Amino acid sequence: xxxxxxxxxxxxxxxxxxxxxxxxxxxxxxxxxxxxxxxxxxxxxxxxxxxxxxxxxxxxxxxxxxxxxxxxxxxxxxxxxxxxxxxxxxxxxxxxxxxxxxxxxxxxxxxxxxxxxxxxxxxxxxxxxxxxxxxxxxxxxxxxxxxxxxxxxxxxxxxxxxxxxxxxxxxxxxxxxxxxxxxxxxxxxxxxxxxxxxxxxxxxxxxxxxxxxxxxxxxxxxxxxxxxxxxxxxxxxxxxxxxxxxxxxxxxxxxxxxxxxxxxxxxxxxxxxxxxxxxxxxxxxxxxxxxxxxxxxxxxxxxxxxxxxxxxxxxxx
Amino acid sequence: xxxxxxxxxxxxxxxxxxxxxxxxxxxxxxxxxxxxxxxxxxxxxxxxxxxxxxxxxxxxxxxxxxxxxxxxxxxxxxxxxxxxxxxxxxxxxxxxxxxxxxxxxxxxxxxxxxxxxxxxxxxxxxxxxxxxxxxxxxxxxxxxxxxxxxxxxxxxxxxxxxxxxxxxxxxxxxxxxxxxxxxxxxxxxxxxxxxxxxxxxxxxxxxxxxxxxxxxxxxxxxxxxxxxxxxxxxxxxxxxxxxxxxxxxxxxxxxxxxxxxxxxxxxxxxxxxxxxxxxxxxxxxxxxxxxxxxxxxxxxxxxxxxxxxxxxxxxxx
Numbered sequence: 001x002x003x004x005x006x007x008x009x010x011x012x013x014x015x016x017x018x019x020x021x022x023x024x025x026x027x028x029x030x031x032x033x034x035x036x037x038x039x040x041x042x043x044x045x046x047x048x049x050x051x052x053x054x055x056x057x058x059x060x061x062x063x064x065x066x067x068x069x070x071x072x073x074x075x076x077x078x079x080x081x082x083x084x085x086x087x088x089x090x091x092x093x094x095x096x097x098x099x100x101x102x103x104x105x106x107x108x109x110x111x112x113x114x115x116x117x118x119x120x121x122x123x124x125x126x127x128x129x130x131x132x133x134x135x136x137x138x139x140x141x142x143x144x145x146x147x148x149x150x151x152x153x154x155x156x157x158x159x160x161x162x163x164x165x166x167x168x169x170x171x172x173x174x175x176x177x178x179x180x181x182x183x184x185x186x187x188x189x190x191x192x193x194x195x196x197x198x199x200x201x202x203x204x205x206x207x208x209x210x211x212x213x214x215x216x217x218x219x220x221x222x223x224x225x226x227x228x229x230x231x232x233x234x235x236x237x238x239x240x241x242x243x244x245x246x247x248x249x250x251x252x253x254x255x256x257x258x259x260x261x262x263x264x265x266x267x268x269x270x271x272x273x274x275x276x277x278x279x280x281x282x283x284x285x286x287x288x289x290x291x292x293x294x295x296x297x298x299x300x301x302x303x304x305x306x307x308x309x310x311x312x313x314x315x316x317x
Numbered sequence: 318x319x320x321x322x323x324x325x326x327x328x329x330x331x332x333x334x335x336x337x338x339x340x341x342x343x344x345x346x347x348x349x350x351x352x353x354x355x356x357x358x359x360x361x362x363x364x365x366x367x368x369x370x371x372x373x374x375x376x377x378x379x380x381x382x383x384x385x386x387x388x389x390x391x392x393x394x395x396x397x398x399x400x401x402x403x404x405x406x407x408x409x410x411x412x413x414x415x416x417x418x419x420x421x422x423x424x425x426x427x428x429x430x431x432x433x434x435x436x437x438x439x440x441x442x443x444x445x446x447x448x449x450x451x452x453x454x455x456x457x458x459x460x461x462x463x464x465x466x467x468x469x470x471x472x473x474x475x476x477x478x479x480x481x482x483x484x485x486x487x488x489x490x491x492x493x494x495x496x497x498x499x500x501x502x503x504x505x506x507x508x509x510x511x512x513x514x515x516x517x518x519x520x521x522x523x524x525x526x527x528x529x530x531x532x533x534x535x536x537x538x539x540x541x542x543x544x545x546x547x548x549x550x551x552x553x554x555x556x557x558x559x560x561x562x563x564x565x566x567x568x569x570x571x572x573x574x575x576x577x578x579x580x581x582x583x584x585x586x587x588x589x590x591x592x593x594x595x596x597x598x599x600x601x602x603x604x605x606x607x608x609x610x611x612x613x614x615x616x617x618x619x620x621x622x623x624x625x626x627x628x629x630x631x632x633x634x
Binding site: 021023024062064065068069071072073078081082086089090092093104105111112113114118178179182191194209211213268316 | 339340342376379381383384385386388389390391392393395396397398399402403404405406407410411413414417418420421428429430431432433435454495496497499503508518520526527528529530540555563
């Protein structure tokens with residue numbers, strides 16, 4: 001104990017629900033099973049493992065389900081923190097069950113513990129002045145005006161493709177991760193811990209000592225990065241759908257990166273090589289980890305985890 | 318450590334969502350806050366505490382939400398195990414947050430850990446031959462016939478009050494509780510552990526070593542009772558909405574019971590003193606605990622936890 005390497009692995013949305021899929025449970029279970037099979041590489045190398053995961057497609061569906069539940073059956077609509085809590089139950093359960101099945105299939109024995117996890121944000125985070133993250137159903141302008149008159153604090157933005165209006169919320173920085181000491185200890189004892197789902201359930205101190213949920217989405221890579229720092233992880237893996245980070249992505253001049261220093265990474269970010277909502281937040285999460293004491297962040301596809309030639313390593317320098 | 322008493326407390330549905338309430342988040346948070354205040358009695362007596370909880374009203378709402386989400390937005394409807402997972406996220410989050418707030422308010426420091434918990438059932442449990450637990454929306458006979466032709470294995474029952482047809486599922490016995498060793502250890506270290514929500518997410522071995530969810534509802538008092546046995550709890554509290562168990566309940570001959578031996582309890586059960594779906598499963602869970610090594614089970618209202626004169630104690634004999 002204590003000598004084994006500790007890795008935090010952030011599952012991308014792809015690991016859970018793929019583009020073009022409807023999102024049936026069978027699809028999600030199969031995707032997760034496959035990703036967990038890839039993670040066997042880390043288990044077999046005797047890493048201790050903490051899994052963070054996204055919830056974009058799932059919480060998107062949940063927001064529509066609670067919206068429809070209100071319209072059809074009059075069930076009070078649930079705020080975003082509660083929808084995030086639903087999604088942690090959903091995704092955590094699927095990961096825990098499928099990873100258990102993968103381990104059993106390979107005659108490995110490890111406990112998997114899934115925690116419902118609150119992540120504290122600062123109500124003075126500047127992100128709250130400029131909410132940008134669209135969530136939930138599309139509304140007509142009239143519907144949007146009605147909602148806005150009911151909840152004047154809510155912000156809405158017009159969809160650029162003309163599909164209507166959507167509520168937008170802030171994406172504040174994670175400040176504190178509830179139960180991080182327990183997460184670290186369970187992981188260092190060899191249990192696989194599933195936590196900070198969807199970036200964590202966003203909560204804030206409405207007054208000292210009193211937590212309350214808040215309408216916000218915490219970036220899941222950043223939350224996993226903060227967790228990796230807090231628990232002194234040796235390595236931080238961000239799983240995505242490409243084997244390596246690229247410059248000039250999807251152009252004839254595309255360059256795959258194998259090792260990037262954080263000063264190079266910052267320059268590439270500033271030069272606009274990375275898409276917002278996709279690779280850019282991953283690069284920022286990687287920089288955050290390495291700048292705060294982490295040694296290496298590896299961005300790669302799940303299927304490439306065992307391949308020392310694959311992946312992009314973000315390192316100090 | 319190890320010397321303190323370990324108590325398992327099963328929250329009733331009432332602790333979460335009360336009859337006549339619509340089920341808004343504000344209502345549920347306030348109910349849970351109040352129940353957690355009552356639990357302070359146990360914290361101040363230095364008990365280690367594990368909380369199990371029901372999910373009846375919540376999973377009822379979730380089933381309607383996922384049904385409405387399919388009808389309005391075409392989101393694949395989720396099976397009952399997944400709806401249970403949603404509810405563990407939801408309720409676990411609310412309990413954890415409100416209990417943290419109660420502790421802070423009282424200058425107490427304890428970690429609260431909420432686990433997503435699978436509970437294994439036996440696919441040969443006779444309950445699967447006779448599903449009786451109604452779940453989800455009411456259907457017309459025509460709608461029911463369409464559903465039955467799509468999923469011939471599903472069972473439906475006609476509502477006795479004429480509100481239509483509902484799907485009915487089995488209520489099998491809990492056989493194994495995932496991560497029970499970790500639950501016990503965390504609790505004995507002084508952390509408050511929230512687990513087996515809604516009786517646990519029902520899963521079974523579809524083949525050796527392979528878990529899968531199943532359409533079933535595990536009785537939450539029985540699941541908490543099994544957990545209390547597994548983790549060698551000293552006391553098992555079942556919270557309900559009456560201060561004491563009664564004979565001839567709600568009649569002029571009503572008798573409040575203060576101490577009941579398990580042989581008396583069995584006789585009262587056989588004599589039909591306790592309502593199915595209400596006090597009867599609580600009495601069975603209490604008997605199960607005491608017959609399997611537990612010392613005392615106390616059935617009472619949350620508000621009476623500090624009152625040594627209140628509650629009904631079920632003991633050996």
